[in-house]
Amino acid sequence: MTTTKTKPALTVEHLVKTFDVSAPWLNRVMEGKPRQLLQAVNDISFAVPAGGCLSLVGESGCGKSTVARLVTGLHKSDSGEIRFAPGRSGAPLSAQMIFQDPYASLNPRWRVKNIIAEPLRELKLRKTAAEIGDRVEELLLTVGLSPSDGEKFPHEFSGGQRQRISIARALASEPEFLVCDEPTSALDVSVQAQVLNLMRRLQDEFGLTYLFISHDMSVVRHMSDRIAVMYLGRIVEEGDTETIFADPRHPYTQLLLQTIPNIEEPNRDRVVVPGEVPSPLKPPSGCTFHPRCPLATARCSAEVPAVRTLSSNTRVACHLVEDVPVPA
Amino acid sequence: MGETASEPILQVRNLKVEFPGRRGVVTALSDVALDIRPGEILGVVGESGAGKSMTGLAIQGLLEYPGRIAEGEIRLGGRRIDNLDDRALEKIRGREIGAIFQDPLTSLNPLFTVGAQLEETIRQHLGLGKAEARERAVALLQDVGIPSPRERVDQYPHQFSGGMRQRVVIALALAASPKLIIADEPTTALDVSIQAQIISLLRKLCKEKQTAVMLVTHDMGVIAEAADRVAVMYAGRLIEIGPVEQVLRAPAHPYTRGLMASIPTLGARVERLNQIDGSMPRLDAIPPGCAFNPRCTSAGPRCTRERPELAPVGHGMSACWLNAGGIA
Numbered sequence A: 001m002t003t004t005k006t007k008p009a010l011t012v013e014h015l016v017k018t019f020d021v022s023a024p025w026l027n028r029v030m031e032g033k034p035r036q037l038l039q040a041v042n043d044i045s046f047a048v049p050a051g052g053c054l055s056l057v058g059e060s061g062c063g064k065s066t067v068a069r070l071v072t073g074l075h076k077s078d079s080g081e082i083r084f085a086p087g088r089s090g091a092p093l094s095a096q097m098i099f100q101d102p103y104a105s106l107n108p109r110w111r112v113k114n115i116i117a118e119p120l121r122e123l124k125l126r127k128t129a130a131e132i133g134d135r136v137e138e139l140l141l142t143v144g145l146s147p148s149d150g151e152k153f154p155h156e157f158s159g160g161q162r163q164r165i166s167i168a169r170a171l172a173s174e175p176e177f178l179v180c181d182e183p184t185s186a187l188d189v190s191v192q193a194q195v196l197n198l199m200r201r202l203q204d205e206f207g208l209t210y211l212f213i214s215h216d217m218s219v220v221r222h223m224s225d226r227i228a229v230m231y232l233g234r235i236v237e238e239g240d241t242e243t244i245f246a247d248p249r250h251p252y253t254q255l256l257l258q259t260i261p262n263i264e265e266p267n268r269d270r271v272v273v274p275g276e277v278p279s280p281l282k283p284p285s286g287c288t289f290h291p292r293c294p295l296a297t298a299r300c301s302a303e304v305p306a307v308r309t310l311s312s313n314t315r316v317a318c319h320l321v322e323d324v325p326v327p328a
Numbered sequence B: 001m002g003e004t005a006s007e008p009i010l011q012v013r014n015l016k017v018e019f020p021g022r023r024g025v026v027t028a029l030s031d032v033a034l035d036i037r038p039g040e041i042l043g044v045v046g047e048s049g050a051g052k053s054m055t056g057l058a059i060q061g062l063l064e065y066p067g068r069i070a071e072g073e074i075r076l077g078g079r080r081i082d083n084l085d086d087r088a089l090e091k092i093r094g095r096e097i098g099a100i101f102q103d104p105l106t107s108l109n110p111l112f113t114v115g116a117q118l119e120e121t122i123r124q125h126l127g128l129g130k131a132e133a134r135e136r137a138v139a140l141l142q143d144v145g146i147p148s149p150r151e152r153v154d155q156y157p158h159q160f161s162g163g164m165r166q167r168v169v170i171a172l173a174l175a176a177s178p179k180l181i182i183a184d185e186p187t188t189a190l191d192v193s194i195q196a197q198i199i200s201l202l203r204k205l206c207k208e209k210q211t212a213v214m215l216v217t218h219d220m221g222v223i224a225e226a227a228d229r230v231a232v233m234y235a236g237r238l239i240e241i242g243p244v245e246q247v248l249r250a251p252a253h254p255y256t257r258g259l260m261a262s263i264p265t266l267g268a269r270v271e272r273l274n275q276i277d278g279s280m281p282r283l284d285a286i287p288p289g290c291a292f293n294p295r296c297t298s299a300g301p302r303c304t305r306e307r308p309e310l311a312p313v314g315h316g317m318s319a320c321w322l323n324a325g326g327i328a
Helices: A025-031 A064-071 A112-122 A129-142 A147-151 A159-171 A189-206 A217-223 A241-246 A251-258 A298-302 B052-060 B086-092 B114-126 B130-143 B162-174 B192-209 B220-226 B244-249 B254-261 B301-305
Strands: A008-020 A037-049 A053-057 A079-084 A095-098 A177-181 A209-214 A226-231 A234-240 B010-021 B024-036 B041-045 B068-076 B097-100 B180-184 B212-216 B229-234 B237-243 B311-313 B316-318
Touching: A008 A064, A008 A209, A037 A053, A037 A064, A037 A209, A037 A226, A037 A234, A053 A064, A053 A217, A064 A177, A064 A209, A095 A159, A112 A129, A112 A147, A112 A159, A129 A147, A129 A159, A159 A189, A189 A217, A189 B254, A209 A217, A217 A241, A226 A241, A226 A251, A234 A241, A234 A251, A251 B192, B010 B052, B024 B052, B024 B068, B024 B212, B024 B237, B041 B052, B041 B192, B041 B220, B052 B068, B052 B097, B052 B180, B052 B212, B097 B162, B114 B130, B114 B162, B130 B162, B162 B180, B162 B192, B192 B212, B192 B220, B212 B220, B220 B244, B229 B244, B229 B254, B237 B244, B237 B254
Parallel strands: A053 A209, A053 A226, A095 A177, A177 A209, B041 B212, B041 B229, B097 B180, B180 B212
Antiparallel strands: A008 A037, A008 A079, A226 A234, B010 B024, B010 B068, B229 B237, B237 B316, B311 B316
16 A cells, blocks of 8 residues: 555545446347446555645546545445545544536525535534624635625636635535545636635645546646546556656556647647547456557556556556566 | 738638627627638637637637627638628538537537538538549548548447547548638547647648648647647737747737746646736626736736737737837
8 A cells, every 4th residue: 555654634445436337128138238337446546645635637537536426425336445534523534525617516596605605504513694604704715705705696706716616615514635526627727727726725724635636737746746647447557746747657647748738848740649548338458558558568458467566656557567676 | 812822811800799789789809810821720819708719700600699790801812701691601611611619529410420421511512423522531531540431431420439529520621621720629628648639630631731720729738739820819809919939938918928827837846826816807897908907917007098909029919018118
């Protein structure tokens, strides 16, 4: 398992989630179709250091959002363990979630003050209406909105301001752990910077731990202490952010880093890596990345690579990395 | 027409688009002027609502009612197209202007095979027979890098992956060898590794076929990789235009500068990203003077009184008093 200097706030071990995406029963009987299972998350283990930020990155369909939903309990896992460390109160850390699309995650018919007050009322965290009102005002100020904004409806705000509202709502129940599922991918860059800065400030102020999910490598680099790269339901590489960016070991991580457009030095004549993410319904045998991998050997298509911990505290699942002797 | 290679294919002059409504007329675009030469990719960037997509729609004559072109002119290969009727425009769209939209799934008809859709466009605009049209369809699919095009030409859009579908959409846009392609966020719905493939394909085809491309996107990375020149839009106006190296490396307008600074870079890691405070004004509440003045850190008294016009800076143009006689 990962040995981080700080105690992990969240430990996930051998997490598995399979979705049943079979055709309806009648079709199966009449057309002789078999049951079809989609292995969204396949034996995933990671740990999020307390007060830190671990990012899950990968392309669409790799299972990163499923992990977020499993961690917050929105899906039930098939097997494996999700353990939160004891928080300030001694009880396991409470987790909250910030969603991707601030246009869909706020009820358009509710006033902002009611949206933010809902967790307070639901969890009975404040008794009187006045106390709830005070807390809502405090939360609005915390995320950089004004108390008078509480009277407005979500449609009166821009995308960035709406994301601030969802952050205020997530903070209402004083969580110590936040799961952020692509919180800025629906926002423009100048607004994205505002929201990322706000999230960093809140992390320092409230000692929050983040599980951050994104496909944008430059945002991930900015936000996280550790990165876990996912491909078709598995973590292929996990390690410290700087180590991964400086020395990516897995060929898929190398591919991901190569494809980031560099604004300062555009690479117009780059060699584009061909191929696409295969369907998770029919994952390739062995290492699921082998059909796209430039270094693949016969072994890669036959055998699932085991996860190896390297001396740099990076864990990699690749046969080729395995062959390199680990210095003691 | 007899134009030389260096003469622009598309010329837009002081374009103004208005939307009359119950509460008066909203000006969505004003004073937009741009040229695109054969084989050149002009990137158009800006935040959502800045008017970048609107410019593309106005050029294609696709403004939604009650939007209208109130002033200015649009010339394609020297011929004025902004005052044409619907029938004449239909002949131009597809034949002389190709379009690529954001979501490849919604821009293809799910009920027809990819081949049927390509053949329809080819026969409609080039007047070829059925067999010839089919040959051309197969050749087009080959051009855009679809493997085994002879088999895939008879498949339906759902049988293609996202990246492959976008390739089909590019083939459709190229079907009648148009002079101009308007690509509106062509890579936004795709994964990073696929994004790089599509950008390099678009760039290759545009150079080979000497097609002018207007690439609308909010992603500076895409601009850096693909565009030859960049136009930056803010609140319905062009605020900076110039060669890509100049605009990205030495932006003249404070908004472009802020935009570039707010992108997390892969170079040195910073604690806090630069952010542009506030958000873009709504189109019905644009402040007097320079529309950016409330958010601008270098705004002076002149910026709130007078609106700056585009003035030459280096090899480009910028609309800011800092470059045109001072802010006092």
